Amino acid sequence: MLKPSQFTDLHNCRYEFFCLFVLQDNKECFSDDVLPNGLSVGKGDIVFYAPYAMGRMERLWGEDAIAFRPERWLDERGEFLPESPFKFTAFQAGPRICLGKEFAYREMKIFAAVLLRFFVLALHDKDASVNYRTMITLYIDQGLHLTATARGIV
Ligand code: HEM
Numbered sequence: 674m675l676k677p678s679q680f681t682d683l684h685n686c687r688y689e690f691f692c693l694f695v696l697q698d699n700k701e702c703f704s705d706d707v708l709p710n711g712l713s714v715g716k717g718d719i720v721f722y723a724p725y726a727m728g729r730m731e732r733l734w735g736e737d738a739i740a741f742r743p744e745r746w747l748d749e750r751g752e753f754l755p756e757s758p759f760k761f762t763a764f765q766a767g768p769r770i771c772l773g774k775e776f777a778y779r780e781m782k783i784f785a786a787v788l789l790r791f792f793v794l795a796l797h798d799k800d801a802s803v804n805y806r807t808m809i810t811l812y813i814d815q816g817l818h819l820t821a822t823a824r825g826i827v
Pocket of ligand 1: 698763
């Protein structure tokens with residue numbers, strides 16, 4: 674059985690993953706407007722934003738922005754500290770924020786908890802380089818080959 678702290682760990686990992694590996698999205702302007710940085714946009718303009726780039730910006734996340742460091746989502750007591758969805762944009766923000774966000778997190782945690790409860794996973798080839806293909810959705814080039822060994826059930 675996973676302890677609550679391990680669920681927190683899974684939650685941090687999800688955040689860290691989505692912060693680094695969501696590519697891009699776009700919006701169409703409903704009316705003429707001015708963005709917070711002073712840029713004017715007109716009705717019908719399409720505005721693209723790039724969570725992939727935002728997730729790597731040191732200005733937003735600090736000097737170690739590029740590092741996979743799930744602890745960054747914890748406060749000093751080790752409790753999960755959610756970030757503004759306008760900064761952590763994987764699920765977007767505002768009235769059209771992803772309706773399935775919590776469902777998606779729950780689903781991923783249950784899947785990971787069950788998988789890790791029954792199997793130990795190890796890289797098939799520890800020396801192989803792991804790269805992703807830059808496409809609309811990111812996936813691992815050539816796949817990530819793992820060896821799954823059943824855990825002894827206690
Ligand atoms: C990792 C998984 C997911 C990611 C990264 C994700 C991300 C997003 C993003 C970026 C949007 C666009 C929001 C906008 O246009 O401002 C969105 C919309 C939406 N998502 Fe998700 N989503 C995920 C999973 C799910 C799941 C599992 C469901 C349903 C069970 C779901 C339901 C929706 C719905 C209904 C909308 C439209 C909301 C609206 O336009 O009002 N999503 N999602």
